[in-house]
Amino acid sequence: MADERFLAKLWATIESRKADVAAQGSYTRKLLDAPPRIRRKIIEEAYEVNEAHQALSDGKDTKDHLAHEAADLLYHLLVLLASADVTPTEVYAVLEHRHGQPHVPKPGNP
Template sequence: MSILTQLAATIEARKTADPDSSWTAKLLAKGPDKCAEKFGEEAVEAIIAAVKNDRENLTAEAADVLYHLLVMLAARDVALEDVLAELERREGTSGITEKAARQP
């Protein structure tokens, strides 16, 4: 089991946890919109670290982005396995070809 799979399982378990006992439960209790907002904030922080060429901070912010992406997915009941399956489906397909095949 990968660390992302483990983290996704922990986040899923926190959906029913007491928000006073878990940051993840507290964030999930605030709803999908707040989870998406937090994901966006972390993504911006990662972008800033990348632009500043701050490798150490970028690594930390990238971890935050992955965590908050998983929280946002859980808030909308999208399983990590579904996202991974979509990535596998796209593997070996040119990005240009894949984008052209999408419905408008």
């Protein structure tokens, strides 16, 4: 059964493509070479996740489709992070810090 350990494997694959500039045939490498393309893909995939969720909520789609769209978004987000040298560990640390902190609204933003 797949679990969160696969994200570590996926991250390792993305990092290996990043390190191998000769991997020109790799989709990941092509994304890493074109940061604006990665950003566009994030927007596109987030939109598709939203659409799949709405369709599921309306009883017109399946959880499987939402999972596929979410997988696309996670992959592209990891590529974006790798392109900026931000590791999942750094993201986890932010989430962990937020989890341990009470929510304090910012002025003008409850």
